[in-house]
Amino acid sequence: MLATEVPEIAEDLPAVQLDPPDRVFATDAIVEVGGRRVELSYLGRGHTDNDIVLVVPDADILCAGDLLENDAAPSYGDAYPMEWPTTIERLAAMTGERTVVVPGHGRHAGQAFVEEQLAGFRTVVSLAGRIHAGELDLDTAAGLVPYPVVPARSALERALAQLRGELS
Numbered sequence: 001m002l003a004t005e006v007p008e009i010a011e012d013l014p015a016v017q018l019d020p021p022d023r024v025f026a027t028d029a030i031v032e033v034g035g036r037r038v039e040l041s042y043l044g045r046g047h048t049d050n051d052i053v054l055v056v057p058d059a060d061i062l063c064a065g066d067l068l069e070n071d072a073a074p075s076y077g078d079a080y081p082m083e084w085p086t087t088i089e090r091l092a093a094m095t096g097e098r099t100v101v102v103p104g105h106g107r108h109a110g111q112a113f114v115e116e117q118l119a120g121f122r123t124v125v126s127l128a129g130r131i132h133a134g135e136l137d138l139d140t141a142a143g144l145v146p147y148p149v150v151p152a153r154s155a156l157e158r159a160l161a162q163l164r165g166e167l168s
Contacts, residue, residue: 041094043067044087045080046121047104053091062095063102068117070106073147074155080167081128081159085121092118120146128159 003010023029029040039055047066054063066075067087092114095101102108127141138156145152161167 043090043094044083046084046087047075048078049080051087053094055094059100060098061100061102062091062098064091064104064114066104067091068101068103068109068114070103070109070113072105073151074117074120076151076155076158079155079158080162081121081124081155082162085118085125088114088118088121124152124155124159128156128163131156132160132163 003013023031025040025042027042031038031040036059037057039057041053041055042050043053045051051065051067053065053067055061056063067084068091069075092111095111095114097111099110100108101110101114103113123145127136127144130136131138131141138153138160141156142149142152145155147155158167
């Protein structure tokens with residue numbers, strides 16, 4: 001399928017060797033990478049049901065993956081919008097005075113960026129709740145989300161699916 005979708009890499013694909021993980025964890029793990037301590041944490045569902053956060057303590061870096069996205073609206077395609085704010089609250093507690101937060105997309109940032117993203121996730125949850133309760137229509141709510149209309153609508157639709165119990 002990938003060869004069809006990205007034909008310019010098709011001839012290189014047979015040489016790709018998949019290296020599946022040989023260690024799993026539920027909430028936290030510590031690994032050594034090149035003599036450097038790397039802390040792995042699962043903080044809950046958000047962008048997907050399996051995002052992890054990496055902290056490199058001696059480098060003052062927290063890698064958030066797609067739990068945070070800079071320079072673009074967050075992607076809600078596989079997300080759990082109603083849980084995402086709680087996950088980001090846990091992440092925010094980890095960032096503290098950390099100078100570098102690396103999102104899954106876009107420029108690195110800091111604590112203020114994390115708080116800004118959290119506010120957006122909370123807005124989606126609040127507005128989805130109001131739509132679900134019949135207090136607001138989807139089009140009006142999409143205009144109140146701090147993202148462009150198309151991703152805002154996608155975020156709200158995914159949150160509504162979660163509220164209706166359609167996501168496990």
